[in-house]
Amino acid sequence: xxxxxxxxxxxxxxxxxxxxxxxxxxxxxxxxxxxxxxxxxxxxxxxxxxxxxxxxxxxxxxxxxxxxxxxxxxxxxxxxxxxxxxxxxxxxxxxxxxxxxxxxxxxxxxxxxxxxxxxxxxxxxxxxxxxxxxxxxxxxxxxxxxxxxxxxxxxxxxxxxxxxxxxxxxxxxxxxxxxxxxxxxxxxxxxxxxxxxxxxxxxxxxxxxxxxxxxxxxxxxxxxxxxxxxxxxxxxxxxxxxxxxxxxxxxxxxxxxxxxxxxxxxxxxxxxxxxxxxxxxxxxxxxxxxxxxxxxxxxxxxxxxxxxxxxxxxxxxxxxxxxxxxx
DNA sequence: TGTATAACCTGATCGC
DNA sequence: TGCGATCAGGTTATAC
Numbered sequence: 001x002x003x004x005x006x007x008x009x010x011x012x013x014x015x016x017x018x019x020x021x022x023x024x025x026x027x028x029x030x031x032x033x034x035x036x037x038x039x040x041x042x043x044x045x046x047x048x049x050x051x052x053x054x055x056x057x058x059x060x061x062x063x064x065x066x067x068x069x070x071x072x073x074x075x076x077x078x079x080x081x082x083x084x085x086x087x088x089x090x091x092x093x094x095x096x097x098x099x100x101x102x103x104x105x106x107x108x109x110x111x112x113x114x115x116x117x118x119x120x121x122x123x124x125x126x127x128x129x130x131x132x133x134x135x136x137x138x139x140x141x142x143x144x145x146x147x148x149x150x151x152x153x154x155x156x157x158x159x160x161x162x163x164x165x166x167x168x169x170x171x172x173x174x175x176x177x178x179x180x181x182x183x184x185x186x187x188x189x190x191x192x193x194x195x196x197x198x199x200x201x202x203x204x205x206x207x208x209x210x211x212x213x214x215x216x217x218x219x220x221x222x223x224x225x226x227x228x229x230x231x232x233x234x235x236x237x238x239x240x241x242x243x244x245x246x247x248x249x250x251x252x253x254x255x256x257x258x259x260x261x262x263x264x265x266x267x268x269x270x271x272x273x274x275x276x277x278x279x280x281x282x283x284x285x286x287x288x289x290x291x292x293x294x295x296x297x298x299x300x301x302x303x304x305x306x307x308x309x310x311x312x313x314x315x316x317x318x319x320x321x322x323x324x325x326x327x
Numbered sequence: 328t329g330t331a332t333a334a335c336c337t338g339a340t341c342g343c
Numbered sequence: 344t345g346c347g348a349t350c351a352g353g354t355t356a357t358a359c
Contacts, residue, residue, distance in 0.1 A: 002353090003353095032335095061353075061354095082353080083353090084352085084353060084354080085337095085352055085353065086336090086338095101337085129336095130336085130337055130338070131335090131336045131337050131351090132335080133336065133352075133353060187328085187329070189329090191328095193329095194329095195329085195330065199330085199331090202353090204353085211352075211353070212351095212353090213352095301331085301332085302333085302352080303351070303352055304351085304352095
């Protein structure tokens with residue numbers, strides 16, 4: 001299931017194989033995959049025909065390719081891709097049969113000089129999506145603003161308007177423990193966040209790139225229960241949690257991401273191997289590798305949470321006091 | 328204003 | 344064998 005490491009693997013593939021190339025044809029096989037496109041499928045097609053892609057970028061699980069029509073111009077728009085639950089971006093030879101669940105097909109030219117002599121340069125970019133939670137759409141690039149969730153201090157000067165609400169992601173080098181602690185434990189208004197810590201780290205407007213798998217993994221490393229009120233976390237807790245999030249994302253990235261089935265692959269159709277390294281997620285009934293307790297699976301937000309009941313104990317109910325509300 | 332939840336979607340799996 | 348129910352989960356809209 002695509003989270004930050006999987007999106008980054010795909011971004012690297014796009015950057016290597018697609019940037020610098022021009023779109024020759026656009027074929028929307030299933031209009032549901034461009035449902036977020038303003039103006040509908042026709043607008044998507046007319047925006048991309050003849051466009052030349054620049055370097056691929058990403059924030060959290062959103063990735064995008066800025067594009068231009070005039071080689072001398074600066075990109076003002078980007079084609080944004082979100083993989084959702086089951087999206088894949090494949091670069092394939094046009095002679096290969098269409099994959100099942102093919103939704104969008106872009107044929108690309110031979111690319112710039114750096115692609116010359118590359119005998120196996122795939123000619124088609126194919127967006128494949130079984131569950132149709134993902135999609136593609138064109139969005140104007142806007143400056144990242146101070147005060148926006150991922151705004152000041154980011155290394156991305158421009159971001160698609162449609163992704164402007166997404167906060168700085170886990171691997172952004174400019175996160176620091178103090179900023180993270182405040183984002184985790186306080187609302188923008190300054191009031192305490194009383195909601196559970198897992199809900200908060202899944203909120204892409206607080207920190208982006210975390211999904212159900214890596215949330216459970218990071219909480220296991222930090223020995224935190226998913227329902228512990230965020231406002232009760234100390235700076236030590238939030239510091240350990242941030243380190244755990246960064247560490248689990250980096251290690252997953254080194255192994256090409258997490259694949260449980262064929263639903264996540266890189267642009268070459270290859271699976272990642274991080275599923276073998278998971279400590280909590282998907283390990284129901286197996287021993288906790290830290291304390292020997294038995295990992296349990298519990299319903300949470302309409303999905304599942306995995307934890308060790310011994311070293312990630314359920315928080316005791318605490319009466320809310322005036323001191324908690326002090327800003 | 329902040330939080331919780333339903334809806335979207337398809338294939339695999341399970342029980343009857 | 345075939346059918347229906349259930350489950351998986353990221354994002355957004357809606358309800359509270």
